[in-house]
Amino acid sequence: MKRILSFAAICALSSPVLAQEDHSQMDHSKMDHGEKEQVDHSDHGVPPKPSKPPESAGSGPPNAADSIWGKEAMQPSRDALYNEHGNMKLFWFQGDRLEHRARDGKDGYLWDVQGYYGGDRDKLWFKSEGEGSFGEEIEQAEVQALWSHAIGPFFDLQAGIRQDFHGPDRTHLVVGAQGVAPYFLEIDVATFLSNKGDLTARIEGEYDQRLTQKLILQPRAEINLSAQDIPELEIGSGIDSIEAGIRLRYEITPEFGPYVGIEQEWKLGGSRDFAIADGEDASVTNYVVGVRVWF
């Protein structure tokens, strides 16, 4: 029962994001094309005119220059011309959160980086997150390698592999979506299926509220979900944990913005029980200092 509920939760939370894109795709119907043309013509106050070029306009690839300079000379520059105008590939790296976390007990650290290489539609996307307390074994560390494909103007579908580097060895299949929701809400939703058959999900959202051109208040939330108890990882089914934080960033340049903030973590349900049984706090407040960088 709990399992079904958490699935529902995943769907409910992720569907508005995806549904929006689906909707716009669905709108792509061409049925009223004829009527539209009429409207256009009436706009000009002239009777409808054909829109197709006459046969004497010719067909096939443009080749006028070939007859002057020769096809051999033209072809490489023609390929370059097409390639240069729209086919640009880029590398981008962002350290979204690189921070020191002060809290009761030992202070900790956290990294949350991502980046990609690719063009407008398809990219190789990588992500890495990890955290721990100074002087202790790392609590959590993972790397994801994803193929990211644009499915709408604002969202990418992402699929690939996640490898964990903490605790028991785990590899996951990843399927998710990342992009910008209305109100410029940056959303990253992913579901993970591990090599042990465990199904989990993560929903992250952050938002940049510009106070001035350089001072930015960034609320951020993350929810981790699990479809089942995973005792080895001390995760209970349902909502595993929630993080909610707010960071105040000063962008010295758009690429470099140090910040301070506060973040609250709660473990819930089964995960909470696991934590209490271990003598850990199920609720932790972190005072963070860090930097957001990209290039």
Next chain:
Amino acid sequence: MMKSNISLSRRQMIGSLAALSATSGLSMPAWSKGKMSHSNHGAFKQGSEVLTGPMVHLNVGEGSFSTSGRVGHAIGLNGSIPGLLIRLQEGTKAKLMVHNMLKEDSSVHWHGLLLPFQFDGVPGLSFPGIKPGGQFTAKFDVRQSGTYWYHSHSGLQEQSGHYGPIIIDPEGKDPVEYDREHVILLSEFTPMHPHKIMKRLKVAEGYFNRQKTATFDDYDMSGEERLMWGRMRMMPTDIADVSAPAYTYMINGHSAADGLELPYEPGERIRLRFINGSAMTFFNIRIPGLPLTIVQADGQNVQPTEVDEFQIGIAETYDVIVTPKKSGAFALVAESMDRSGMAQATLTSQTGQRANFPELRDPPLLSMVDMGHGGMMEGGHDGHGGGGHSGHGAMDAKPMDHSKMDHSKMNHGAMEKPEPAAMDHDMRGMKMRDTSRLPDTVEVGPGIDMVAMNPQDRMGYPGLGLNNVPHRVLNYKMLRSLEMDHDRRPPDREMELHLTGNMERYMWSFDGKKYSSVKDNPIRFAYNERVRVKLVNDTMMAHPIHLHGVFFELVNGQGHHQPKKHTVIVQPGSTATFDVTTDEPGDWAFHCHLLYHMHAGMMQTVSVAFPEDVR
């Protein structure tokens, strides 16, 4: 203080190069001393010399350029930025030779010149490009007159300084009478490498904008409006993709700090030849205290029209007559459309006299009209169309908006019986991206983030931020060609082309297809067709659209006096229509002249068939 070095008295016509150079107070450029700038890493001179046709040598080289404390890599011509002024004579044969001293391929496109397509200078389209160390000669009959310019069509070289002015003197008597002339070539300098600019535009929306809305800003917008923009994932401040944080705006290669002086004698008729040779900047031009009489647009004579300000899109040219009666100093102001900076020159009757320059005005904001909801509401934010002063605002010229809205053909489903009053306050019913509105020639995909819901012809719109200024401003509907009818035929056919984009991903295209994906599928015309082309702007940016090889005529309501142009600004969320006679055979480039839009894919090939007897 520096004097303009592309200023000429008509009585003297062209002075010697040495004399011109001497007035600038700067050293002669390398080429004029007989030293080629082969792999020249020396500093480029600001401003340019004059070279008179019919035979012209251009040497493209790299070096450094500095102005206003900004120093960086640049590409210049014959040792200067801008490149030298090429002066040709109508009715002669021109021979323009380009020598490429760069380590990469280069090219020169003669912007606005009528010539055989193989000399048009677009690598991959009209010719193979000029290899490093190579040379190319364009030979053609000069069969037009007016103000034009030239620039590289290779990669992003234009941003680095590879551009210059062209003047063609008419064969007979010039209908424009003047005693003195000054070329005003507007451009930008940036020390940032253009590829770096492109990357930042791609990965960080609004990277160069320091005028965004914020909790603490001075914009007169309600919280509701701000929420609406946020909901649509659009920024009302998306006016210039690249602006003052990266750019120093220049006139003839001089920044405002250089104090460029343009001399005059009281009582003279001065012809100012404005050329927007920038990569990304629309400029608002005014000379407070002097009315501007527009006499030419894109090199084509128009009936004199007096205004106080005009907006010039990238690649456009305007010739303006000013007649200062008294001695003094006038501020020539070229303010960027987003009002992040300005280029300046002083029109002065006395050397060293500096004009008082006005402050930058408050930055304008986009409105619902710019989103293509033109006919849906009265005016918009920022008083769009409500400006009583321009008298030619888009909305003023379209009093039928409401009747149109109710028209059954314009029935937009949920919008059936809209109440304009309610509309102003509730945009929830509006779809930002109703792709069913697009013809099936448009490819719908991630590259389209908006579809104009009810795009209106806004050729009567003076440009963003100029619809509510308290003086006369030029708009396209005011342009009336000097001569009658270039081609009396009504159009044989019509075509519609959509300007499409995605601001967030920085994708730009025609009909949803980037040039890199259209490839060998050109827009085809038969020889000597008469075609009406309607450009529909499904984006929130103004695009200066340039068609190589021919002039088209703006369908601006001037009947037999439709003005001829080579570049037309299509206002955000609006349409612009032109008629074209396809009598220049060959393959031609057709693109947005915002350099980074073109580079992102907003380009197409236009193939005009050869006449039967030639084939």
